[in-house]
Amino acid sequence: MKFGAMVCVAALGMGVQPGSGGDRVAPDPGSFGIKAVTRPSQDAVTGFNFSVTIEDVLVKVGDRVVEGQPMVRADATDAEASVELQTLRAESELDVQAAEKALELSQVEFQATKQAYEGGGGSTIELDRARLAAENAKLSLEASRQRMREQQIQLRQLQARLDEHTVTSPFDGIVESVLVDVGDTVRESDPIVRVVSIDPLWIDVATPTEQTLGLKPGDPAWALVRIGDEARLLRATIVGISPVADSVTGARRVRVEASNPDALPAGLQVFVRFTQPDQTWMDYFESQDASGAGDTG
Known part of the structure; x- marks a missing residue:
């Protein structure tokens, strides 16, 4: 279960505690929970599988992209020509048609030779030669059809190679960085574009093992996000717990997922x-709700 609500908490630090009549100030955030950092739930750095020259850059930093959306195109002149040539070969039926006609002719000749033989006008060797010619023509037709299928497979291979000249987004997300310009020559696996997904956010929390023993995926969690002198409460859900504890710190990694409809940036400090x-905290949050500064979800 995911919770999307965010509660604005206002200024961090020590101050007037809940219950006073004036503006309420959040208690010390360090008393809220375990310190951690938000991170993207998906993070990918894309690139090409071979050396290319950049022809077009279609996105910029901050752009929202959807899965499969083109982001960068490379010069594909040679690949396009190869696909065009292979398309002609793969779609041509001339060889198959010629083989069909050859089979038809060999069958006619075999029937004629057979009739002549049965009428006493031909030899056994002539009949066998005509029969084998017909059988060979049938095999030639099957070979032509197989070559045509092979040409179609080669076309798909070349088309896939052509498609690799375009870098697309691996998932719905936001462009975090663009590392090339038009005209750049890049090598195999050079980074091109980084795409991240920040809704939901992930938080990996190094949690003392004794606190994790009663936890399980799907349990709720609460995260206080620091944004300068302001904080927000994210209601979240546990999505995973490491089966291994750190022998030095005695902590296990608990992964928390928080809905992020307000597009808060990843990398923020949280508790x-x-x-x-x-x-103390609940009274504070309720006071913020009452003043209209609270729920933004």
Whole structure:
């Protein structure tokens, strides 16, 4: 279950505690939970599988992209010509048609030779030669059809190679960086475009093992996100717990997923807890809701 609500908490630090009549200031965020950092739930750096020259850059930093959307195109003149030539070969039926006519002719000749033989006008060797010629023509037709299928497979291979001249987005997300310009020559596996998905956000929390023993995927979590002097409460869900504890720190990694409809950037400091915030925090959040500064989800 994912929770999308965000509660604006206002200024961080020590101040007037909940229950006073004036503006309420958040308690010390360090008392909220375990310190961690938000990160993209998906993060990919794309590139080409071979050396190319950049022909067109179709996106810029901050653009939203969808899965499969073209982002960068490379010069594909040679690949396009190869596909065009192979298309002619793969779609041509001339060889098959010629083989069909050859088979038809050999069958006519075999029947004529057979009739002549049965009428006493031909020899056994002539009949066998005509029969084998017909059988060979049939095999030639099958070979022509197989060559045509092979040409079609080669066309698909060349088309796939041509498609590799365009870098596309691997998932729905946001362009984080564009590392090339038109005219650049890039080598195999050079980074081209980085795409991230920040809705939802992931948070990997190094949690003391004793606190993880009662947790399971699907359990709720609460994350206090720091944004300068402001903080927001993200209601989240546990999506994974590492089966291995760190022998030095005694902690296990608990991955938390938080819906992010307001597109908060990844990389922010957060404090995460796996039990409902105590009364001090709940009173504070309720005061923010009452003042209209709270729920933005």
